[in-house]
Amino acid sequence: MEKKSIEIFVSGKEQSDAGCGCSCNCESADTMMPTDLSVNFGNGDYEMTFNVKMIEVEKENREDLIARLNTIFENSGEKLTVKDINLDFTLSKLLPLIVESGKIRAAKTFPDENELSEAINSDGRVKVKSGCC
Amino acid sequence: MKDNKNEEISRKILEKLDVFDVVGIATKERFSDLENGRHPASIFPEFESAIVFAEGNESGEMGVFNDIFSTIAAQNDVIDHLNENGFKAIPIEPDEMGFSLVRLGIEAGLGGISPVDSLVIEGLGLTGAISAILTDAKLIPSEKKENVCINCMKCLKVCPIRTIPNAKGDLSKCACGKCVNVCPV
Numbered sequence: 540m541e542k543k544s545i546e547i548f549v550s551g552k553e554q555s556d557a558g559c560g561c562s563c564n565c566e567s568a569d570t571m572m573p574t575d576l577s578v579n580f581g582n583g584d585y586e587m588t589f590n591v592k593m594i595e596v597e598k599e600n601r602e603d604l605i606a607r608l609n610t611i612f613e614n615s616g617e618k619l620t621v622k623d624i625n626l627d628f629t630l631s632k633l634l635p636l637i638v639e640s641g642k643i644r645a646a647k648t649f650p651d652e653n654e655l656s657e658a659i660n661s662d663g664r665v666k667v668k669s670g671c672c
Numbered sequence: 673m674k675d676n677k678n679e680e681i682s683r684k685i686l687e688k689l690d691v692f693d694v695v696g697i698a699t700k701e702r703f704s705d706l707e708n709g710r711h712p713a714s715i716f717p718e719f720e721s722a723i724v725f726a727e728g729n730e731s732g733e734m735g736v737f738n739d740i741f742s743t744i745a746a747q748n749d750v751i752d753h754l755n756e757n758g759f760k761a762i763p764i765e766p767d768e769m770g771f772s773l774v775r776l777g778i779e780a781g782l783g784g785i786s787p788v789d790s791l792v793i794e795g796l797g798l799t800g801a802i803s804a805i806l807t808d809a810k811l812i813p814s815e816k817k818e819n820v821c822i823n824c825m826k827c828l829k830v831c832p833i834r835t836i837p838n839a840k841g842d843l844s845k846c847a848c849g850k851c852v853n854v855c856p857v
Contacts, residue, residue, distance in 0.1 A: 612741070617741045617745075618741070618742065618745055619741045619742075619744055619745040619748070620745070620748075621748075622748075624751075624755075625748045625751065625752075628744075628747070628748070628751075628763050629744055629748065631765065632740070632743075632744045633740070633741075633744065646740055646741075647740060667740070
């Protein structure tokens with residue numbers, strides 16, 4: 540069976556800060572970090588099914604990133620269009636963004652591997668966790 | 673002629689942001705009492721107007737996903753609209769400000785101040801998540817709202833950091849959200 544691809548778009552800041560990755564300063568100690576999700580989803584039961592890739596947005600070519608995000612938004616039925624002038628603002632409101640096979644599965648929240656798996660299986664999305672802005 | 677143009681721009685901005693529960697505009701005259709560092713001009717020197725908007729968050733969640741995307745798209749659309757008309761505009765981030773979003777909301781006619789220093793919005797109580805865009809466009813200000821808070825003091829009774837209305841309190845201990853749940857407005 541062909542492995543599905545999971546891309547986790549994060550900012551370098553989110554990877555180093557404590558907290559859930561949102562910018563609301565909730566600093567919830569028991570929320571997932573992107574690296575946790577990547578490790579958990581890349582192992583055990585999920586290892587055979589998914590390829591997980593972390594994408595640190597600051598390290599990406601801006602033009603390529605914009606084109607890629609716009610394709611993801613379009614594939615996911617969103618009317619949002621990102622441009623160079625609004626890229627930083629848009630990312631600040633959306634990251635972490637989790638995409639599975641080109642479709643958005645979570646934004647502004649780090650789900651655990653079970654929540655993400657459920658969203659993928661139901662062709663849905665993970666809701667933003669309570670307490671995050 | 674310019675007033676007419678600004679009136680049209682203001683109207684369109686409010687229209688574009690109708691994805692939010694409440695939207696308003698405040699002009700710089702309304703912040704004349706603020707000192708440097710507390711004034712919106714401290715992060716945007718050409719500041720003339722603030723476009724302020726809020727969304728209710730009664731469930732404790734930000735809501736379904738589409739809301740996040742459509743609210744970002746609406747803000748980007750407003751900034752584009754201002755840029756196309758020759759004005760600068762910047763979205764503000766709560767964690768980079770020295771000034772109060774609550775004050776912006778009050779001056780833009782979104783609501784009033786509560787005894788626990790939050791913005792009270794009619795129909796949304798204290799649940800409003802607020803954000804704003806600053807611009808150098810001289811927009812048409814919204815009418816301010818009076819007496820939104822009914823002074824029931826329910827929020828103050830559950831507040832862990834205040835016993836006196838609008839006292840400063842230790843904000844580092846302010847995260848319980850109890851006031852949000854009890855406000856009847």
